[in-house]
Amino acid sequence: MTYTAPITEQTFVLETVAGIGEIQQLPAYESATPDLVQAILVEAGKLASGVFAPLNRKGDTEGAKWNDGAVTLPAGFADAYRQYVEGGWGSLGADPVYGGQGMPFVLASAVQEQLTSANMAFSLCMMLTQGAIEALGAHASEDQKQEYLTKLISGEWTGTMNLTEPQAGSDVGALRSRAEPHADGSYRITGQKIFITWGEHDVADNIIHLVLARLPDAPGGTKGISLFIVPKILPDGSRNDLRCVSIEHKLGIHASPTCTMSYGDEGNCIGYLVGAENAGMRAMFTMMNHARINVGMQGVSVAERAYQHALAFSKERVQVKRIIEHPDVRRMLMTMKSTTEAIRALGYLNAAAVDRAHGESDTEAKREWQALADLLTPVTKGYATDMGVEMSSLAVQVFGGMGFIEETGAAQHLRDSRIAPIYEGTNGIQALDLVNRKLPQGRWKPLFADIRETIRALPGDGDLGAIKPYLDDGLAALENATVWLVGNHGDGFDDAAAGATPYLRMFGIVAGGWLLAKQALAASERLAAGEGDPAFLKAKIVTARFFAEQIVPQGTALLGPITRGGALLFALDEAQFAA
CATH class of the missing domain: 1.20.120 (Four Helix Bundle (Hemerythrin (Met), subunit A))
Structure with a gap:
């Protein structure tokens, strides 16, 4: 199963849909010259196809392993992550003040698309870290940014988002995790979180958990939720009182450890408040809205990978004649090709609107672009991820009976894709957000x-x-x-x-x-x-x-x-x- 980054296609969409030429004229993105944009796409494509993609099958068959609180990834993942960090890929769209390159979000999304097509389970590590960067960049104190943001941007540390609890899924306001103020200004965190993507692993030195919890005198519901930085390794180098108690056995994305995290079993889990008390949901939605666009791009990525795989098979498989010569197979391939290109364009337009909202100096223009980004986000997340599943299913159909056999790898795309319509707000919730808000x-x-x-x-x-x-x-x-x-x-x-x-x-x-x-x-x-x-x-x-x-x-x-x-x-x- 090879993967080739669709650089010609990506460049065309950046130019004709995202308006990368206009974005490059904004002061915030003047360094994103056409030559640099092209070079970034080419080099990221090499990392995706040459380093990430060869680990995709291995990650699926071997998966992440849990043992007494520690999680290990298959051989090769740590080295691949090292190459990602050394290449500066995690810093691409981040604030230059804290070590980022300041490239447009739409370009960073195109790079993330390549990495996700190559290895969706692995790319989730980077995606969650990018979301943590967004949340801390918008809401953390200057001291917190210096302490944590610089290392997250460099990729030396990774980040997570801790919302879900056994009784609190979409109803986040039902969470029970607690945060008790401590004399030194920190907090003691207690509680359990489930479905924490890349909550524990062995590819980076530290993991910065962003945890939602409730203060003792906080009001009920979402109005009483605060956000806390809870590092795996504390600033003094000691291990914090948090633990991965298990990982889930899932339909797909087997190399992405989905963790149950326990905080404060020994009463000494230290956390640091981000922003104001009881303002955690506002901070977390900064992270979630960023993540929702990237999850929508996961739909694009898996559809592209499944399409490339099915197309290659259709040219080789002979049933009387090569199956690409059969009308129904042509119908499926055209459906996959056109739909993948449609959702890619939607995702790039969405990301470009975020860039324009950030980079425009005119207040009214900034407001209009932000409104477009807000409108498109549930559509990108919902429609693109639904199509990722449907296009992956079509790829299995192109393979026929061979697609139902795990060794061909076609089934992995379908299994991996199925989570995307569920997490970061189910697609039913995205639809309600679109209609009601x-x-x-x-x-x-x-x-x-x-x-x-x-x-x-x-x-x-x-x-x-x-x-x-x-x-x-x-x-x-x-x-x-x-x-x-x-x-x-x-x-x-x-x-x-x-x-x-x-x-x-x-x-x-x-x-x-x-x-x-x-x-x-x-x-x-x-x-x-x-x-x-x-x-x-x-x-x-x-x-x-x-x-x-x-x-x-x-x-x-x-x-x-x-x-x-x-x-x-x-x-x-x-x-x-x-x-």
Whole structure:
């Protein structure tokens, strides 16, 4: 199972969708020159394909091992992580004040995409650390930044996010972990956290846990939660009173240790408050929103890896003739190719909006870009991860019976992908966030206007012209669904909630079709100007047409389910579900 970073594709999307040229003009990102961006993608691709990818199968078959509180990774992982650190890859998008390179988030996301395609389980270590960097960068004190942020950015230390407890999953406010103030200004942390990704391992010297806990006099629910830095190794070099008591045996991502962490078994687990008391959820959401975009990119990554694997197999497998010559296999490959390119464009646009919100000096422009980033985040996380699962499943289908055999490796992509729609807020929660929080803010109106502008720019004939009616119908359905949901946001909450998940999918499909159409227009312009690789550019146009004709109508058809309301979902009483 080889992996090749799709650098030509990534560069094209950065240019035509993310607007990397405009981002490079912002003072914050002036050092991200075109030559440097290209060099970063090329060198990261070498690390991904040459170092991370060869460990993917080994990590799946051997997995992380727990023994008396210690977790070890298969041979080769520690050395691969060392190469990641020595290359400065963890510092790519971080603040230069604390040792970062200050590159745009969208570029860092493209690099993370490569590493995740190469080895999803391993890449989770880096992704969680990046989230910890974001949280501490936004909310930690200057002393805390100097103590912890610099080492996290360098990669010498890794970071985690500790929210979930046995009784407190999506309902974070039900957590029971406690933080008792200590005379020296620190806190004593007690409690247990579950599903802590990379909570214990042997690839770095220290692990900085960001832990949600409740102070003794804190109010109930999420309003009474505070955030604490709880290092595995304390500043004086001693071991903190925390322990990994077990790791989970999972469907996939076997090389990613998913830990149950116990804090304060001996009454001396030291933590340090981040930000104000009872303001932990605000700080944690900084980390989670960053992570949600990166998790959406995991959907892109696993879809890309599964597609490359299936494509290579289809060229070699002969059933009367090579199976790539069969129409149904072509349909599956085109579905995988077009969908992967659509969700990549969605993720890059989302990340670029974060960059623009950060880098713009104009207050109104900053607000508009942040609103777009907020609107797109649940769509990126939800739609892209759903597609990661579906495209991985299609890859197994391309392999046929061989795909069901573990030795081919096709099943690993499907198994690994299945976690992404679940963690960092299940996709059902993403859909509710989109409908109940983001739509009422109104940022969808200028976004839909942008989609309409692209539709108007499409010619009336040829491959580009063929896209027009399908995208037009899709946007009309999306507008109707949006107006209906916004109108039912108050008294019709259950009705809006019932349509939230199909709405998120419709939004993702139409947005994906739009972004592919934008790329097709750009490809047509470059062809006319004699610029770029003609084969790649022509493929862009055909791929956009396929998605418009074959996938966008599936989104258009969701208007009915979105607007049916919630009554039918409750038409059976609980006893009838067993009948």
